Amino acid sequence: MRDGFHDIEWLARTRAEGDVQAWLSLMPYARRIGVTAQADPDGEGLLFRLDPREENVGNVLLPALHGGVVAAFMETAATLDLMLAAREPRLPRIVDLSIDYLRTARVVPTLARCTLLREGRRLGNVQVTAWQEREGVPIATARLHFVLGAPSAR
Amino acid sequence: MPPDHTPSAADWHRALARFVAVIPHTRALGLEVLEATPEGVTLRLPWHEDLLGDAPRGLVHGGVLTMLLDTACGAAVLPALPAPEVCPTLDLRVDHFRPGVAGQAILAEARVVRVTASVVFTEGTLRQQAQPLARGIGNFVRLGPRNTPPGFAEALFAEQPFDEAPFEERNDHA
Numbered sequence: 001m002r003d004g005f006h007d008i009e010w011l012a013r014t015r016a017e018g019d020v021q022a023w024l025s026l027m028p029y030a031r032r033i034g035v036t037a038q039a040d041p042d043g044e045g046l047l048f049r050l051d052p053r054e055e056n057v058g059n060v061l062l063p064a065l066h067g068g069v070v071a072a073f074m075e076t077a078a079t080l081d082l083m084l085a086a087r088e089p090r091l092p093r094i095v096d097l098s099i100d101y102l103r104t105a106r107v108v109p110t111l112a113r114c115t116l117l118r119e120g121r122r123l124g125n126v127q128v129t130a131w132q133e134r135e136g137v138p139i140a141t142a143r144l145h146f147v148l149g150a151p152s153a154r
Numbered sequence: 155m156p157p158d159h160t161p162s163a164a165d166w167h168r169a170l171a172r173f174v175a176v177i178p179h180t181r182a183l184g185l186e187v188l189e190a191t192p193e194g195v196t197l198r199l200p201w202h203e204d205l206l207g208d209a210p211r212g213l214v215h216g217g218v219l220t221m222l223l224d225t226a227c228g229a230a231v232l233p234a235l236p237a238p239e240v241c242p243t244l245d246l247r248v249d250h251f252r253p254g255v256a257g258q259a260i261l262a263e264a265r266v267v268r269v270t271a272s273v274v275f276t277e278g279t280l281r282q283q284a285q286p287l288a289r290g291i292g293n294f295v296r297l298g299p300r301n302t303p304p305g306f307a308e309a310l311f312a313e314q315p316f317d318e319a320p321f322e323e324r325n326d327h328a
Contacts, residue, residue: 004209004210005208006210026209027209028204028206028215029205029214033217055178056179057177057178058180060177066179066221066225067243068221068222069217071217071224071246072215072216072217072218075216075217075220076217093253097247097248097250098246098247099245099246100244101243101244101246
């Protein structure tokens with residue numbers, strides 16, 4: 001089987017190495033909108049960043065980022081964060097998402113941090129906060145449910 | 155179009171085609187408007203490799219579906235109002251029934267469920283070849299005529315290129 005999220009050995013290895021870049025490289029839409037991740041300088045998890053690129057604009061006159069692109073960024077963050085934060089290598093599959101838009105997203109870098117509120121045997125609940133100028137002034141919050149699949153053995 | 159003229163289905167189709175063409179993200183992805191009336195809109199997102207979220211397995215990124223539902227529900231708002239008004243997304247809920255697969259266009263149907271003085275309630279469904287992928291429920295804030303730029307309706311139906319018209323102007327969230 002080719003390398004990928006479905007391959008337990010590959011997932012376990014990249015996870016042990018904290019190789020989030022390897023995961024992002026298999027997510028073309030996340031790459032297209034410019035999602036990156038780094039070790040959170042202020043915590044144990046990951047800090048995510050959405051690049052303020054022209055093609056992410058949803059409103060030309062303000063201008064502002066497309067709300068759907070911000071949601072896709074937050075879903076990517078939640079997925080990657082969950083893969084790293086889970087007790088064992090699991091393959092998250094999204095069940096539902098709810099996003100609240102709190103402020104206009106300007107065309108500047110957007111950051112996000114996730115909290116794994118619950119990791120059950122079958123389901124995970126992740127909360128995401130996205131901000132621009134300051135973390136205390138979020139532009140959007142989201143919560144997502146994932147089914148935690150067992151990747152197949154090689 | 156004179157102000158007292160009720161837009162026809164063809165007028166709305168043209169207006170919403172401009173709406174998705176002026177948004178850089180949806181323009182870049184080649185989003186098309188198939189149908190647009192006060193009863194609802196149908197959009198079509200053509201297939202592109204960049205839509206994948208799991209490349210080895212050929213599955214569409216869930217965020218693409220959220221983006222498409224936000225766009226489709228937002229587009230459905232405009233023809234359903236008494237007069238075109240600026241309406242940013244307040245919140246959006248997406249239920250994923252099954253992942254989208256590589257190689258197929260995604261169809262988005264959205265409609266307005268209810269219009270109140272302050273909020274427009276919408277819902278939408280995504281399909282690939284008649285197979286439902288996801289459902290979305292989006293609520294949009296009515297900023298009202300006071301916060302809608304003058305010439306908004308005219309720009310929506312104007313004949314000149316969109317980029318020169320004050321179509322997309324939005325105030326900050328009220």
